[in-house]
Amino acid sequence: MKIVVCEFNQETNSFNPVTTKMEDYEQGGIYRGEEMLRELKDKPCAVAGMLQAIKEANAEVLPGLSMYAQSGGPVEQEVVDAFLQETMTFIRQNLPVDGIFISFHGATQSTQYDDICGLISETIRREVGETVVMAASCDLHGNATEKMIKNLDIVCxxxxxxxxxxxxxxxxxxxxxxxxxxGEKKPRMVRVMIPMIVPASGYTTISGPFSELMAYGESLVKEGKLFDFSIFQMQPWLDVAEGGSVVLAIASDYKIAEPYAVEMAKRLLDMRNEFNPKLYSVDEVFRMAAENKSNRPIILVDSADSTNAGAVGDNAYVLKKLLESKLSIKTAIVIDDPPAAELAHQLGVGKKAVFSIGGTEDPVGSESVKVEANVKSLHEGVFIQEGPAGRGLVRNIGHTAVLSIGNIDVVVCHHMMGNGDPQLYRAFGIEPTFYQLVVVKACTSFRAAYRLFAKEICDTNTPGAASVHLLSLKYRKIPKSFYPFSDLKGYQINDIAYSRL
Ligand SMILES: [Zn+2]
Structure with a gap:
């Protein structure tokens, strides 16, 4: 039995004006053939899980193309076309094949199409016909569109x-x-979509109502009622006409899967008002930090500018507000700013100059600030991420510099990565526990590491492409009868799709 394995992975933030290009994929990782097997088989990633399952079934792997990029703006269509062209050629050369297993994110938009995972699934299905088994893995924040469900047999x-x-x-x-x-199982997949998006920092699967719903789904699988299930909370910064939260249930029959999918979707809908995190204002956080005499920092969460959520990472809003406040707070901040990093490298350590920090990639959406700063240290920008990154743990953020403005230290770099890991500071000589205030541009991933030493973690109201305030963003495509734009009172489940009938 011959199984093609491939991957096209990126999470799109529609509000980030900087498009995702081939060089972003080169940075995230492009592997093909034997190189893909070598690079990915021992990594904590979905492709490795697929390879393991194929190996256990004694089937043959045909390793295709794997392309992975960090979250960011819409993908240039020519990048998608290049993936499709190479993948389709590879599949044609290897026909007949029995299965095609694909690792997706699920929320990938291009400069031309809203539903890239649907487009890829449909293009492959058209080529290989109805009898080939197609299975995909997705991120919990994926958008499980009808095109995906109708062309894939299995989505997890x-x-x-x-x-x-x-x-x-x-x-x-x-x-x-x-x-x-x-022939051991005949999976039939039912999708229930509900018109709702919620901020990603409003829930986890560690505790709270969402974790209970996830545990309920897992109990259904354990008891043998379902083969598998997924709950997608589509990442809310994807502005598309077809999107929303989804419950997928897979069982031996649509009639078995559907009632469970509907039940879980109803429960998810009912908890919609519980997903709004409490937000501090920057001034409230500054006040707490100014009084912080402990050796545990206050964490100001600037999730609106989190590159993990596809935002630009170049917003100097918090730095600007902090300078305006005239408070003396020992602070660490990280900001994407290639020109500032290069200027620091030209000047050398110990030199002083007026820097314009921030707003270099998105001058319209991001704040910048002009300020005199000292070049404190210079770095190549390579560090090892300790947390579960899902990919290679070596991070390269390009030429990096630490600029000091009074007792504020600003890390400026080319492309921020590994935001959830304190190593993004420690690798550049900044020990977070020596600071009263540490700014983290991440959503949820950082909590595992930071909560071990933080005095307090403050989700903060900041502007940006990944803002928690969904109503503040300019959605153009999402229908208006959508939570949180509408309260959905009295909404009846009506959007049900089935995998191939
Ligand atoms: Zn995610």
Missing amino acids: GYHTYPHKDFFETGYRAGKLGMEYLL
């Missing part, structure tokens, strides 16, 4: 947030795909 989403079950999700998709091919 992460069950954890913060995400840590990358491998396990790929394994679930791969295993069910192999069981289908071997």
Whole structure:
């Protein structure tokens, strides 16, 4: 039995005006053939899980193309076209094949199409016909569109947030795909979509109502009622006409899967008002930090500018507000700013100059600030991320400098990565516990590491492409009968789709 394995992965933030290009994929990782097997088989990623499931079934792997990029603005269509062209050629050369297993994010938009995972699934399905088994893994924040459901036999989403079950999700998709091919199971998938988006920092699977719903789904699988299930809370910064939260249930029959999918979707809908995190104002956080005499920092969460959520990472809003406040707070901040990093490298350590910090990539959406700063240290920008990154743990953020403005230290770099890991500071000589205030541009992933030493973690009201205030963003495509734009009182479940009938 021959199974093609491939990957096209990126999470799109429609409000980030900087498009995602081939060089972003080169940075995230492009592998093909034997190189893909070598690079990914031992990594904590979905592709590795699929490979494991294929190996256990003694089937043959045909390793195709894997392309992965960090979250960001819409993908240039020519990048998608390049993936499709190479993948379709590879599939044609290897026909007949029995299965095609794909690792997606699920919320990928291009400069031309809203539903890239649907487009890829449909293009492959058209080529290989109805009998080939197609299985995909997705991020919990994916957008499980009708085109995906109708062209794929199996879709499995992460069950954890913060995400840590990358491998396990790929394994679930791969295993069910192999069981289908071997005639052991006949999976039938039902999708229920509800018109709602909620901020990603409003829930986790560690505690709270969302974690209870996830546990309920897992109990249904354990009891043998379902083969698999997924709950997608589509990442809310994706502005598309077809999108929303989704419950997927897979069972031996649509009639078995559908009532469970509807029940879980109703429960998810009912908890919609519980997903709004309490937000501090920057001034409230500054006041707390100014009084902080402990050796534990206050964490100001600037999730609106989190590159993990596809924002630009170049917003100097917090720095600007802090300078305006005239408060003396020992602070660490990180900001994407290639020109400032290069200027610091030209000047050398110990030199002083007026820097314009921030707003270099999105001059319209991001604040900048002009200020005299000292070049404190210079770095190549390579560090090892300790947390579960899901990919290679070596991070390269390009030429990096630490600028000091009084007792504020600003890390300026080319492309921020590994935001959830304190190593993004420690690797550049900044020990967070020596600071009263540390700014973290991340959403949820950072909590595991930061809560070990933070005095307080403050979700803060800041502007940006990944703002928690969804109503402040300029959605153009999402229908208006959508939560939180509408309260959905009296809404009846009506959007049900089935995998191939
Ligand atoms: Zn996610």
